[in-house]
Amino acid sequence: MKYQVVLFYKYTKIEDPESEMDYQINLLKKLNLSARMIVAEEGINGNFEGSPENTEKYIEIMSKREGFKDTHWKRSEGNGNAFPGIRVKVRPEILSIDLGEEDFDPNEISGDYISAEELHELYEKGEEFYVVDMRNEFEHKVGFFDESIKMPFKALRELPEKMDMLNHLKNKKVITVCTGGVKCEKASGYLKKQGFTDVHQLHGGIHDYIEKFPNQHFKGKLYVYDGRVVMGFELDAPEHQVVSNCDKCGETSDNYVDCTYLHCKGHRHFVCCDNCLEKDGTAFCSDNCKELAYADKKIFVRQ
Numbered sequence: 575m576k577y578q579v580v581l582f583y584k585y586t587k588i589e590d591p592e593s594e595m596d597y598q599i600n601l602l603k604k605l606n607l608s609a610r611m612i613v614a615e616e617g618i619n620g621n622f623e624g625s626p627e628n629t630e631k632y633i634e635i636m637s638k639r640e641g642f643k644d645t646h647w648k649r650s651e652g653n654g655n656a657f658p659g660i661r662v663k664v665r666p667e668i669l670s671i672d673l674g675e676e677d678f679d680p681n682e683i684s685g686d687y688i689s690a691e692e693l694h695e696l697y698e699k700g701e702e703f704y705v706v707d708m709r710n711e712f713e714h715k716v717g718f719f720d721e722s723i724k725m726p727f728k729a730l731r732e733l734p735e736k737m738d739m740l741n742h743l744k745n746k747k748v749i750t751v752c753t754g755g756v757k758c759e760k761a762s763g764y765l766k767k768q769g770f771t772d773v774h775q776l777h778g779g780i781h782d783y784i785e786k787f788p789n790q791h792f793k794g795k796l797y798v799y800d801g802r803v804v805m806g807f808e809l810d811a812p813e814h815q816v817v818s819n820c821d822k823c824g825e826t827s828d829n830y831v832d833c834t835y836l837h838c839k840g841h842r843h844f845v846c847c848d849n850c851l852e853k854d855g856t857a858f859c860s861d862n863c864k865e866l867a868y869a870d871k872k873i874f875v876r877q
């Protein structure tokens with residue numbers, strides 16, 4: 575392995591986010607890591623990439639700090655282009671899921687953790703439980719848990735208005751899942767606040783499950799917010815399945831592209847197979863975008 579990507583988040587009190595930001599930038603520079611990170615008073619949410627030695631060094635240094643000792647670090651192989659550089663920002667929250675008037679602090683209420691091993695066992699035993707995928711539509715399109723309820727979100731803030739999809743599960747065993755776990759801190763807490771009695775959140779997220787149980791009850795690939803776009807473990811194994819289709823021709827594909835039309839308002843980010851890409855030479859999500867692009871001459875910025 576030449577590059578390693580690490581994902582983490584930690585809810586822990588940061589007294590001075592500005593100076594924490596400076597500390598992070600210095601540390602990342604010193605270790606020659608690229609990164610995208612949000613620092614807030616409530617904690618840090620970060621992803622970074624670099625050589626295996628240096629990423630481990632970062633983990634070692636951070637793990638010694640008060641508040642970060644029990645951080646769950648999620649490691650996977652990188653490609654050297656996961657992040658364009660170092661971007662660390664101070665924000666009011668580490669994950670902005672504005673639930674409006676119903677907003678709350680996940681430190682106050684949250685679902686109990688369930689480990690990847692425990693979830694796997696539930697599947698193997700065939701017990702009654704319901705996995706609720708709290709990620710966005712384009713994320714669960716390319717990978718999802720068996721029999722999971724995939725919330726039709728553009729963003730998690732739509733959860734309150736989509737509760738009629740879940741209200742029949744108030745007294746059932748519900749397990750919320752997301753990429754690395756941070757969304758579930760809030761999503762599972764929200765369900766509890768709505769009177770759900772048996773709510774759990776997958777600790778370490780889907781990332782942790784597929785690392786321990788590749789190509790088992792989670793099918794497809796995991797969408798990630800870095801240069802890899804989708805990732806997984808043991809993707810060359812014969813059991814690995816591609817579960818999504820090209821939005822243009824319907825062929826099996828999980829290749830995400832951005833619509834070539836710069837001002838696309840529809841399917842900016844969509845699945846397009848290699849054949850369609852090659853045939854068209856461009857990646858317009860629709861004929862409408864193609865027409866607008868040529869009329870506008872604002873085209874040809876293929877990603």
Ligand SMILES: [Zn+2]
Pocket residue numbers: 820821822823824825846847848849850851
């Ligand atoms: Zn196609």
Ligand SMILES: [Zn+2]
Pocket residue numbers: 833834835838839840841842858859860863
């Ligand atoms: Zn478009």
